[in-house]
Amino acid sequence: MSLLEVDGLTVRTSDGRTLLDGVTWDVAAGARLGIIGESGSGKSMTALAVLGLLPAGMRATGHVRLDGTDLLALPPRRMDAVRGAQVAMVFQEPLTALDPLMTVGRQISGPVRLHQRLSRTAAREEAARLLRLVQIDDTERVLGSYPWQLSGGQRQRVSLAMALACRPRVLLADEPTTALDVTVQAEVLELLDDVVERTGLALVLVTHDLPVVARVAQDLVVMRDGAVVERTTVPRALAGDGAAYTRELVDAARAVTALPTPEAR
Ligand SMILES: Nc1ncnc2c1ncn2[C@@H]1O[C@H](COP(=O)(O)OP(=O)(O)OP(=O)(O)O)[C@@H](O)[C@H]1O
Ligand SMILES: [Mg+2]
Numbered sequence: 001m002s003l004l005e006v007d008g009l010t011v012r013t014s015d016g017r018t019l020l021d022g023v024t025w026d027v028a029a030g031a032r033l034g035i036i037g038e039s040g041s042g043k044s045m046t047a048l049a050v051l052g053l054l055p056a057g058m059r060a061t062g063h064v065r066l067d068g069t070d071l072l073a074l075p076p077r078r079m080d081a082v083r084g085a086q087v088a089m090v091f092q093e094p095l096t097a098l099d100p101l102m103t104v105g106r107q108i109s110g111p112v113r114l115h116q117r118l119s120r121t122a123a124r125e126e127a128a129r130l131l132r133l134v135q136i137d138d139t140e141r142v143l144g145s146y147p148w149q150l151s152g153g154q155r156q157r158v159s160l161a162m163a164l165a166c167r168p169r170v171l172l173a174d175e176p177t178t179a180l181d182v183t184v185q186a187e188v189l190e191l192l193d194d195v196v197e198r199t200g201l202a203l204v205l206v207t208h209d210l211p212v213v214a215r216v217a218q219d220l221v222v223m224r225d226g227a228v229v230e231r232t233t234v235p236r237a238l239a240g241d242g243a244a245y246t247r248e249l250v251d252a253a254r255a256v257t258a259l260p261t262p263e264a265r
Contacts, residue, residue, distance in 0.1 A: 002026035003202045004050070004087070004170050008062035011042075011049055011226075019045050021227045022062070027202045027219070029169065032193075034217030034234065035206045036249065042226040043206045044092075047172045051089055052079045066170070085115050088168035090160055092175035097159045098147040104131075104158050105143035108165055115166040130161040133198075134191055153184035157191070164195065171195075174206045189215050210253035214238065214260060222246045 004027050011020040020042050027033040035043050049060045052071065064071040066086060071079060091097040099107055108130060109123035118126060128139040134157040136142050147155055156176060163171060173192065177185040193216055196203045205217055213220060213234060220237050222229040222245065230243040237246050238260070 001028060003029045003067060004204070005063070005065040006046070006050060007065065009046065009049055009064060010061045011045055011054065012059055012061075014057040014059075019058070019226050020049065020060075021225075023223070023226075023228055025221045025228065025231055027170070027204055029202050030196065030200045031219065032196055032203045032205065032217045033219045033221065034213035035204060035221045035223060036208065036210060036213050037223030037229075038249075039208060041223040043208070043223055044174055045226070046223070047089060047174050047204070047206055050172060051083055051087060052076075053083075084111060084163075084168070085166040086168055087170040087172065088163040088166065090156075090163045090171065090173040090176045093179055095147060095155060097162070098155060100147055102146070103143065104145055104147065104150070107147075108143075108158070108162055111162065111165045127161075127165075130164055131158070133164065133195070134158070134161045135187075136161075153180055153187065156180060156184075156188055160188070160191065160195075164199070167199070168201060170202045170204065172204045172206065175208070176205070177212055178207070178209065185212070186215075192216055210249055211257050220246075222249065 006023055006025050009020055009023040012018050023046055025033065035046065037043055048054055050064050054060060060072055071082060105124060105127055108127035112118060112126045113123040127143060131139045131142055136154065136157055150158065177188050180188060189212060192203060205213060207213055217234055220232050220234050222243065224245055229245045232242045232246065236242055237250055240247050240250065
């Protein structure tokens, strides 16, 4: 049973350009779906359309079903209740998602209080628990810090903790590790993996980076020019089965990194 179903999702601009064309995929609870494709292929646009966060002047048609409810048909106010609480997003550059003028503690406990109706003290405890979940140990210091007082890796963990604050059922992670160096990247990916394991949420990992997808995802959607080239699995893509375009992506990634062979996974 799939939890989130994207069905024929099409996005057009007011001047009639088609940015997404019939994008279709689905993800089950506890599953990890990777969305891969070159720059401009429509990966971020897909995530934004799922969350109802398209730029002004763009229109989405098709269906985005969460447990059978079509999110595209929801009135804005009901969509506000879904966003963050049921479907959350981690953005590529954590600094843009975090408020520079607010301590981490206030930023995490705000949504926690709103969605879980906790007291101030309980929300603070919950914020500390979330930081431990993303493997931040000096929780008191981090809770009292402003985003710019943290390292890039810590900020990415904090934005992940924020996304998890309302216990979403689906987590959309858009290039969550691109801004990080390789060691921290590996830690954050392990963390995502661990969070899926522990919470059973559905993870949709958007990236242009095939080795990142290969580490975390099982299922794979390959996008190009706003459309889905194919729906496959990571082992099949690595083995060179399927669409020629996917093989090109795999070969290109192999040329620059040590991409695992299917047997080594
Ligand atoms: N605000 C916008 N207004 C008009 N067109 C946009 C806007 N944002 C993105 N686009 C266009 O939509 C298409 C898909 O962009 P999208 O951001 O989804 O690409 P992406 O696959 O996420 O690329 P990247 O890997 O570079 O992040 C591109 O052609 C892009 O130029
Ligand atoms: Mg993008």
